[in-house]
Amino acid sequence: MVVAASTSAVALARQLLAILRRDGDRLRRIDDYLHGRHADPYMPPQADDEYRLLARRAVSNWMPLLVGTPAQALYIDGHRAGSGTDTSTEPDSATPEWEHWQRSRLDARQAAVYRGALTYGHAFTVTERNRTGTIVTKGLSALKTSALYEDPAHDDTPYAALTVTTWPKDDQPGVARLWDAKREYAVSFLSLDDEKSIRVQGGSVHGASECPVTRFAAYVDLEGRTLGVIEPMIALQDRINQTVFDLLLAQSYGSTxxxxxxxxxxxxxxxxxxxxxxxxxxxxxxxxxxxxxxxxxxxxxxxxxxxxxxxETPLQGFIESIDMSIRHLSALAQVPPHHLLGQIANLSAEALQAAETALSRKIAEFRTSFGESWERVFRLAAELAGNVSSAEDYRGEVVWRDMESRSLAQAADALGKLREQLGIPERGLWRRVPGVTQTELEDWEQMREDDDSVAQLAGALTRATPEAAAPIEKAVA
Structure with a gap:
């Protein structure tokens, strides 16, 4: 049965808005815990205002740290085109993919995508032409965006997606944007519960061969369900708040x-x-x-x-209980204890590295997942720009900045051994230098080419006129 485009778009809009309604309470609860709006600790029903004040002060919000610690280690510093593309010999910053990255100002905006995915389990981006005709990519919040997949566990391309741009307020309807494989539609609705109020206006061709929305998922199981780093820790966060509340009560009423x-x-x-x-x-x-x-x-x-x-009531037991709960939080969230407790005294470099092993593995997992999503974004941008070779480049990859904490002396020693013992070319090791940026790499590349040109000229002059080459070499030096 062939369904009219408008009817199909209305059906898609209903499904996508129903997903927002279904997941809304769960995602808002996660958002509340991220911003410190936690459930109150247990207190007697007849608790007075003083009790409630202590309950508010008992909130110790660890959730931003659980999100920020891995997010601060996720930073894309370049793109390497796959072999066989027309731009395989160009520097990274000269590729169409990296130019799109810079036009979209994703150096700064990429962090919001990672934090959204780590917080709620997923975030989205949309790649499209803006009003000036420039192809840009921008992030979309999980609180306002939903997508439909034929196989949500394995597909990276949704067949439809929707994002709310304006929520309904008073008598004004809400407004949303809907994308399918070929068109974009304008959607209006009075509420998420009122399916009959959904209206879809005729769509315009967005220019891509598939839905231009890309999902960034922190964890995805084989059922297609996404999970972030906050939701599994809510119960433990409540336990910490309860213990802090009990400590404040004992401190206020029984510590003297x-x-x-x-x-x-x-x-x-x-x-x-x-x-x-x-x-x-x-x-x-x-x-x-x-x-x-x-x-x-x-x-x-x-x-x-x-x-x-x-x-007086001894407080040491409460303090030890809080310390134990934070250590449990550290183990379950794979965040080193010294990040949470601030205890780094008398720890050697080897001990610090061992303590951060679990966090490094966790970050590596996120890089693999998010990297695949960015590669799809680059292919979408290339297709919209008419770059056929880059649109079909499934071997390209993003380059993540090395954010591990080690000294320059340690890195230089390790890189020297890699070159001498394994024969890895020098230029292949440049990216391993701590803190190096793409601009610096290109400057080094240009300096190396200049030095090579001068050396070749000096060698040619030496072979041709050995007697006159010495003054020229001194002048060049």
């Missing part, structure tokens, strides 16, 4: 000694004229407030009066 006295009645208010005790509404004498502090002494004339004290 309590002085006690028995066998002595407190002084009461008396009528200055009659000397009779002043009674409250229940007929009980109203006691006087005793101004007692560390500078005052209590004494009694009656020998039966006994003074004593109640010991």
């Amino acid at each position: 000694k309590v002085r006690t006295v028995t066998g002595m009645a407190p002084p009461v208010q008396r009528n200055p004229e009659t000397g009779e005790p002043v009674l409250d509404e229940q007929g009980n004498p109203i006691p006087l407030r005793i101004n007692h502090n560390s500078r005052r002494f209590l004494f009694a004339e009656d020998p039966d009066v006994r003074f004593g004290s109640l010991d």
Whole structure:
């Protein structure tokens, strides 16, 4: 059965908006925990304002650190075209892919895509022509974007995607953009729950042979479900908040000694004229407030009066419990304990490297997943630009910056051994230098070519006129 384009687009819009409705509560809960809006710790039903103030202060938000630690190690510094393309001999910054990267200002904007994928489990980008005709790629939030896949576990190309640009407000309908394999449509809706209010306007051809939206997923299982780094840690975060809350309660109400006295009645208010005790509404004498502090002494004339004290509540157990929970968080999230606890004293370089092994493996997994997504983005941009060879380049790859913490001396020693013992060319090791950028690599390349040209000229002059070559070599030097 052949379905009209408009009807098919409406059906796609309904499915995609239904996905946003289904996942909305879960994603908003993750967003709340990222921004410190956590569930309140347990407290008695009759808790007063003081209790609730302590509950608010008990929130210790570790979630941004779980997202930021791997995200700060994800930085693309170049693109290497696959062999067989027309640009295989050009420097990385001269390839069409890298030019598209720079036009889209993804040097800075790539971090938002990684953080979104790590937070919610997935994020999206769309590659398209802007109003000026320039092909750009920009990120799309998982809170506003959904996509449909025939096989969500294995397909990297959705057959439809939708992103909300304006949510409904008052009487104004929401607005969204819908893409399928050939066209882009404008969608309006009154609410995610009202399927009958969905309207789709006639679409325009977007220019690509497939849906221009690309998914960036942190973890994907064989059911096609995505998972970020925050959702599995929510229960542990709540446990930390509860322990901190209990610590604050003990610190506020039980961390000081309590002085006690028995066998002595407190002084009461008396009528200055009659000397009779002043009674409250229940007929009980109203006691006087005793101004007692560390500078005052209590004494009694009656020998039966006994003074004593109640010991303070020890806080060390709460502190150790918080420390244990943070270590559990470190193990489950694969973040080194010294990143969370700040304890790096007396750790050798080998110990630090061993502690970060799990984090390095985790980052390597993210680089593999995100790298494949960026390669699809580059192929989409090349297709929109009419570059056939780059659009079919499935052997190209992105170049990730080496973000491991090691000294320049250690790197130089290791690179020297790789060259001498394994025979790896010098230029093949340049990218391994810590902190080197693509611009510096191109400068080194140009300097090497200039030095080679001067050396060839000096060698030719030496062979032709050995007597006159010496002054020329000195002048060149």
